[in-house]
Amino acid sequence: MSVHGINPALATQARKVTGHTASTAPVPVPEPTALALQYHRSGNLLWALDTTAGFLIPAAILFTGLSARLRRVALQLARGRWLPTVAVYAILFVALTAILTLPLSWYAGFIRQHAYGLSNQSLGDWLGDWATGLAVGCAVGALVLWIPYLLLRLSPRRWWLWTGLATIPLSVLGLIVGPIWIAPLFDDFGPMKNQALEARILTLAARAGVEGGRVYQVYKSADTKTVNAYVTGAGGTKRIVLWDTILAKLRPDEVLFVMGHEMGHFVLRHTLSVILGAAVLATLSLYLVQRVAGGLIRRFRDRFGFERLSDVASLPLLVLVGGVVSFVASPVALAWSRRQEHEADRFGLEITRDNRAAALTFVRLQQENLGVPRPGLIYTLWRGSHPSLAERIEFANRYRPWATGGKMRYQHLFRPCAARHRHITD
Template sequence: MLAPHATAEPPPTPGASTAAAAPGADELTPVEVPAPTEKALRYYEGNMRLWAFHVAWSILVPAAIFFSGLSARIRDLARRIGRGWLPTVAIYLVLYLGLNAALDLPFDYYAGFVRQHAYGMSNQTFAKWLTDLVLGLGVDMLGAAAFGWVPFLLLARSPRRWWLYVAILWVPFLFFVVLIKPIWIDPLFNTFGPMKDPALERSILDLASRAGIEGGRVFEVAKRVDTNAMNAYVTGLGGTKRIVLWDTLIAGLGERELLVVMGHEMGHYVLGHVLRTILLSSLVMLLGLFLVDRVGRAVLAKFASRAGVHDLADVASVPLLALLIAVNGLLLGPIAMAYSRHQEHEADRFALDLTHANHSAGMAFAKLQRENLGNPRPGPIYTFFRASHPSIGDRIDFSNAYHPWADR
């Protein structure tokens, strides 16, 4: 699931009149879990090393910026330019994000451009890659300038309860992001258009109708310009609701396989996973920010003079908050990952209940593994800290075993 999904009507009951017809013998034929290629294993192992480096980097860089006093100097510069509390906060956040982007640039270039081309995972020109990077930074800066002052206002007005109020406000903020992302943000990075195959579009809309999703629109994204990987999702709320398929997915899967993938994405929408995810995110944030508050105050009590920051309400505390949030991510992130895997499994079950296409599901997962250089049985460290989905191997096994409509 690459984007939050909105709620809709309850899922159809397996075996009800809205379900697909009983499968033929071909859809009950098991799919063997493909062994990973040597290239895929190298890609997986390299990704794990890059992940470990990035975790350490995300802690060490803000620590250096904070404890060296650089953050306080950036705040002083922002104060001279802004000449007011709100402009100072906005300017500081823009400068801080720019500094981080500059420090991250060598890593981003290697991990996001050089390495992806070396493994045949990217088709981007350098100009397209750099444009997307700059656009992403611009969106982050605009969002920080527009909303970043809120936590610091709450820190100043309610220093003992700010973490509670931020967690509460996180809920409507995430709903706002889900609402605007499909129409204001996603088109900055991708070209969205109507489906080029009207018959396939009709099949997808028919499937959506059986799933209880009405009024959605289907968009085809020109992703081949960026990548050879395959994906699809359902996103948006109300009038921004849409079904999105990458052109690489359409080219790489047969129609029955593609419809199972779409059934999975529709399952996220129908099962109300966006609401559950936002609520869990807010609970995790509540706990995380409580810990940040307690540890942050202890750090400032000891290092305030060295850092030039004496209060968490000072915008110069941003790198301290950032490194504490990164540490909390390691501690609390596995909770979110485990729940995400549960939701993805629910969506797999929904897709099979809707389509009865077990063999097609297994084949789709096998093709996704091949095209995305996946490892069907990743190790426990990956699963615990990084896996938002069940492993491809587990998903194929489930596709082979789950067919209650055929067992009756």
């Protein structure tokens, strides 16, 4: 499932002078607080630790022969039947990985968030979310793992290509059912409470040509103090989701800019390109597996405890190679993501024409989420899914072709009802 959030810190957001668009004075980029800098630095360290664990854990499961032992247990539980063996192995592997990473997840997601004053979630709620995530992971694993292993049997030479292609319908399916089957397991979704603001958002959506999309408010304030909004879903489940924290902390015109940004993702079909990009990466990873697996298995057969790639015990090898490919490809994938986010910002600016609201939105994002405006090069290359906050504030201050006679990039996409509702949406 893929979503485009406004908030770079989260798999996913001021103050205004009275009379709004009247003021076009540039908004200065705030200096980061000492706490934000500390949060940023320790976050980088944690990311390095997490990334290392992401390589070491599958490698350990593979090289100690633990994977082969898990497969033997699965085989026994499934009484030798192939499909149930694969499903049981998937559940054992997902559960083992989740348990091994539990201390790190608990520190990063609970202890640390509380230490920085970003979370007010109880331990029980956090554990509940963790267990739910684990159950979803096991279910998804059990439902899909047979696909590459069946293809390995049917087409030992081209399985990597067919599996890579299969990720496209699977991602689309995930995107369709995610918002209705998965997301409600973690959060409570409801209609927007502020109906006046909802009406302004729907008018904006009509101008942007986003039809059939819904706006949901999610009750996150019980768990977190950070703010976020994102677009997700496909077809009948297409939606924009606003955390109630963002609604509490942003002014209506700033929420409208956020909405303009999110609508930009829909109109510019960013989710589709993310799904296609992920399929290319998956295909590349699996192709690499195909190239290296034979040699590795010959060399480490005794340690691995299996003889063929088509043995489901080879899963950690797939995970490991996939992790390496993702890591190497990250700078390119993230540069692409930053470009999309920049274009969504441009879309939001062109449709709202409210430079100040846009700039103040990013100021608010920085303040509420302990952001730093100008992260370093390593962060940008490996973690920067969005342009830096400083770049976003500066672009929001500067980009106003409608006033300077410059060329608008997305004006032609806006619906003519704009003129009629101009007084509300501006």
